[in-house]
Amino acid sequence: MPETVKKTIARTRAEFTGEPEEGAFAGVPRDGSLGLDTCLREQRALRALVALGLFNRRGLGEARPPSRWGLHTLVAYDITMSPRYNRLVLLTNAPHNVAPYLLPSNDGGSSLPGLRLEEFRGRRTYVARHLPTGAEPVITGNPSGTWSASRRPSPRSDFYSVDEPLSASERARLDEVPVLSADAECLLAGLATRIATQDPRGRWAIGNWFSDPLRRPGRLNDGSEEWYGKQLWGSVDRWRFWWNGFPYVDDVAASLTAPRIGISGATWRRVGDSVDVRLGTATLSLYGRRASFLRTVGRSA
Known part of the structure; x- marks a missing residue:
């Protein structure tokens, strides 16, 4: 792919994701897509697990097992996902x-089961490895979405290293x-890569499943524990995916199906209250609040 074409795609991707263009450029694949879903199989499996951790929290009926991982707290941080073909990069101003x-x-405490610290780069980048899938996630505070080649001791010495086997x-x-089918895994992975x-x-x-950057009228969250519930x-x-508060259900459907940013082949339709x-x-049924004044975009079935 010519570099000029790749740069054009990267600019479009950055407009949707909020990534710096340098980071978006690194994530543009050869297939001409924006690259949010073009990845290794192990990456897709990792991202689906991240989605289960992020989107399960007490407050909506029976708490599901991934709610105990504690990953749902991450939505309180400013995180931009920068998915690449062979790694999932989390850009944040608070990597530590x-x-x-x-x-x-x-x-x-809270953790993604099976994740290990592989190395610490520069001063703000954690390169990790997920033992069950073999996938590589990276947490970095570098706004460019890139990181130094220099290795340093981790600020915390108690993180499990890649030499620590999976515990019972x-x-x-x-x-x-x-068990997830391949199509369902792609849908869940898509939820994780589109949080911002x-x-x-x-x-x-x-x-980031926390507040509306468009500052639309109305209030979807009163700050109570129940309003942050997700399942x-x-x-x-x-x-099935239930949640209270922000974002609107139409917005989530649009992020998964809209032209350019959506998952290739994904469509939506309203069925009863979902x-x-x-x-x-595969079908992912979304149950959230609707905004009647919004026009839903995306590919409808």
Whole structure:
């Protein structure tokens, strides 16, 4: 692909994702897409697990097992996903605060089961490895979305390293995750990579599942615990996602199906009180608040 074409695609991608153009450029694949869903199989599996961790929290009926991972707290941080073909890069202005929510350590707190610190680069970058999938996530505070080649000791010495095998507790937690079909895995992975996306024309925004960057009228969250409740659960091809508060359900559907930014082949349609996003044989039913004054964009079935 000519560099000029790749730069044009990167600029379009950055308009949707909020990435710096340098980071967006690194994520543009050869297939001409924006690259949010073009990745290794192990990356897709990792991203689906991240989605289950982010989008399960007490407050909506029975708490599902991934709510115990504690990843849902990450939505309180300003995180921009910069998905690449062979890694998932999390851009944040607080990498030393975000890393402890993902990396297991001796304190036994929040973590993604099976994640290990591979190396610390420069002063603000954690390069990790997920043992069960083999996928590489990176947490960096560098606005460019790139990082130094120089290795340094980690600011925290108690993060589990790649030499630490998967524990029995981690195996048990991962065994609680239902089987996902390939299409369902792609839909869940798409939720994770789009947490900070928004339409350049201001028609929808995800806002890190925390606040509306478009500052539209109305208040979707009163600050109570229940209003932050989320539940993403299902098995094989059939998944359901309930949440209270922001974002609007139409916005989430648009982020997954709209031209350019959406998952290739994904469509949506309203079914009763849900918005169903479909990809191949898989269906992700979305249950959230609707904004009647918004025009939904995306590919409808």
